[in-house]
Amino acid sequence: MRRREFLLSALAGGFAPAALPQQRDGPPEYTAHGSLVIERAISGKPHAGKVLAAIQPHSDDIPLFAAGTVAKLLNEGYTGHLIRVTNDDMAGPGTVGTTVLANEKDNDEVARVLGLKSVFNLNYPNHNMDGTSRPELRSRFIFLFRLLKIDTVISYDPWSHYEENPDHYVTAACVEAACWMAGARKDYPEHFAAGLKPHSVGEKYYFARFDQRVNRVVDISSTVEKKIDTNLVNVAQGPAGIRGSKLRSVLAGRGQRLPLLGSDDTTANREYIREFVLSRDAEIGQKYGLQYAEQFHYIGPEENRVEQYIKRHAVPLK
Secondary structure, eight states: OOGGGGSOOTTSSTTSOOOOOOOOOOOGGGGTTOSOEEEOOOSSOTTTTOEEEEEESSTTHHHHHTHHHHHHHHHTTOEEEEEEEEOOTTSSSSSHHHHHHHHHHHHHHHHHHHTOSEEEEEEEOTTOGGGSOHHHHHHHHHHHHHHHTOOEEEEEOTTOSSOOOHHHHHHHHHHHHHHHHTTOSSSOHHHHHTTOOOOOOOEEEEEOSSOOOOOEEEEOGGGHHHHHHHHHTOOSSSSOTTHHHHHHHHHHHTTOOOGGGTTSHHHHHHHHIIIIITHHHHHHHHHTTOSSEEEEEEEOOOOOHHHHHHHHHOOOOO
């Protein structure tokens, strides 16, 4: 599903929900990261002390594809940080300069609404990341993973199919490499001189716009209102923000109304997001018997086979 296809298209039939991507069969190794798991909300704070990084090339990626999951994990005890890779200078209103500023403000608001602790803007040129130095970007991720002691990342899937945006697939590839390299003891020794320590990232939730291996479906029914809140502040380039109120105004000028949009702008904006922006989440949820859900290629911490063997077979010394 294309990020921009949510946008209001002059009322020319632009409101049909996008089709859920079809998952393709693959060779046995395609299921190497485990069979499908439905992840539901857990009461209490089972993840207290853990830290996540929500990583997005653009200010609308997490709001569209993973805000419900980020909110769920934060509710369960995570501390979170938002990393935006580009400056979004090619997607938004007005001149290039005003576009950059508008997206920066939106990105800060996304972090505030979700309850993320800090924001890091890496400010690479939008749509041009295939010309970015991958070792440089990877090293910046490694630094942040070590500095923040990241346990879990939520970002684009480096193995999804048919991704056309270089910002997405370059970010995804560098994130994955950095998750591994951050735990190495010889890469970037200057980090250690500054007081950092090796810290690999053991858990990844990878989302995609198109086909991907899906082995984790997260029930976001309990955080769907927070996802709507997040998309409401994603105004500059997002599919939501004030789209509902604009549509309501256009229809009123034609002598028409949509009952869905209610009688005020706040209702119009929220219900527009619920009906059109979250249509993918509703379809995924329906497929698995849930109200709303987000889907991921999930990679969890690797089991230490030696430790597992010791637990099963160790006996007391005599």
